[in-house]
Amino acid sequence: xxxxxxxxxxxxxxxxxxxxxxxxxxxxxxxxxxxxxxxxxxxxxxxxxxxxxxxxxxxxxxxxxxxxxxxxxxxxxxxxxxxxxxxxxxxxxxxxxxxxxxxxxxxxxxxxxxxxxxxxxxxxxxxxxxxxxxxxxxxxxxxxxxxxxxxxxxxxxxxxxxxxxxxxxxxxxxxxxxxxxxxxxxxxxxxxxxxxxxxxxxxxxxxxxxxxxxxxxxxxxxxxxxxxxxxxxxxxxxxxxxxxxxxxxxxxxxxxxxxxxxxxxxxxxxxxxxxxxxxxxxx
Numbered sequence: 637x638x639x640x641x642x643x644x645x646x647x648x649x650x651x652x653x654x655x656x657x658x659x660x661x662x663x664x665x666x667x668x669x670x671x672x673x674x675x676x677x678x679x680x681x682x683x684x685x686x687x688x689x690x691x692x693x694x695x696x697x698x699x700x701x702x703x704x705x706x707x708x709x710x711x712x713x714x715x716x717x718x719x720x721x722x723x724x725x726x727x728x729x730x731x732x733x734x735x736x737x738x739x740x741x742x743x744x745x746x747x748x749x750x751x752x753x754x755x756x757x758x759x760x761x762x763x764x765x766x767x768x769x770x771x772x773x774x775x776x777x778x779x780x781x782x783x784x785x786x787x788x789x790x791x792x793x794x795x796x797x798x799x800x801x802x803x804x805x806x807x808x809x810x811x812x813x814x815x816x817x818x819x820x821x822x823x824x825x826x827x828x829x830x831x832x833x834x835x836x837x838x839x840x841x842x843x844x845x846x847x848x849x850x851x852x853x854x855x856x857x858x859x860x861x862x863x864x865x866x867x868x869x870x871x872x873x874x875x876x877x878x879x880x881x882x883x884x885x886x887x888x889x890x891x892x893x894x895x896x897x898x899x900x901x902x903x904x905x906x907x908x909x910x911x912x913x914x915x916x917x918x919x
Contacts, residue, residue: 667725689732691901700767701729702773708826711738789843790838807851808868813864
């Protein structure tokens with residue numbers, strides 16, 4: 637069986653794997669030194685086109701991050717991931733946490749268009765909360781990593797919201813970047829009607845002048861295999877782009893973002909590694 641054949645059925649498990657992460661929103665403790673500073677900021681007319689904003693309690697200016705949660709492109713809510721945004725913010729960032737429209741309400745490319753629109757909105761509103769829009773990065777976990785990489789690598793999305801060049805860095809945690817053919821239910825439902833399926837894949841858009849990217853993956857991930865990360869990293873480097881990849885021994889799919897929580901932070905240095913990457917690129 638090919639690598640894609642092994643991966644495709646597992647993509648259907650993304651939503652199930654991400655669901656337990658929402659429990660961390662109600663389980664303490666949370667990071668101090670950061671808090672939610674804005675809620676329900678609209679970046680479109682649909683009720684799903686809303687975001688929350690988190691910021692350090694000390695005055696800025698700080699780099700800005702837009703964090704996209706996972707859920708197989710058909711589930712998830714920002715109300716369940718405040719703990720992750722707050723953890724990032726406590727590392728010295730203003731963090732936007734958007735919702736985006738989901739399958740079956742929309743299909744590809746609508747949720748990626750939402751990611752681009754949310755990123756543009758974050759740049760517009762961050763300054764009043766101590767953020768510097770000239771130092772902006774995007775990141776995500778699982779399906780959210782797919783969104784982050786698509787708007788960072790495929791120029792069309794940020795150009796469509798009239799903000800080309802806005803994204804200065806991008807990071808992906810346990811992301812699906814190379815998952816053709818579309819055999820799994822979640823992928824088929826989200827992308828199956830795309831006229832050209834290759835345009836749904838982040839690996840199709842590697843380029844030398846892309847923003848620097850950082851990719852993390854657990855070696856025990858059976859939902860999205862770590863090979864997706866190694867392939868994207870290798871292809872970025874092959875075209876002269878800047879890419880870093882780190883594999884975490886024994887970590888599974890949910891672990892990559894669960895280690896943002898103080899409850900599991902000693903399990904791996906994922907949060908410190910992500911924060912260190914963004915600080916090194918964004919300043």
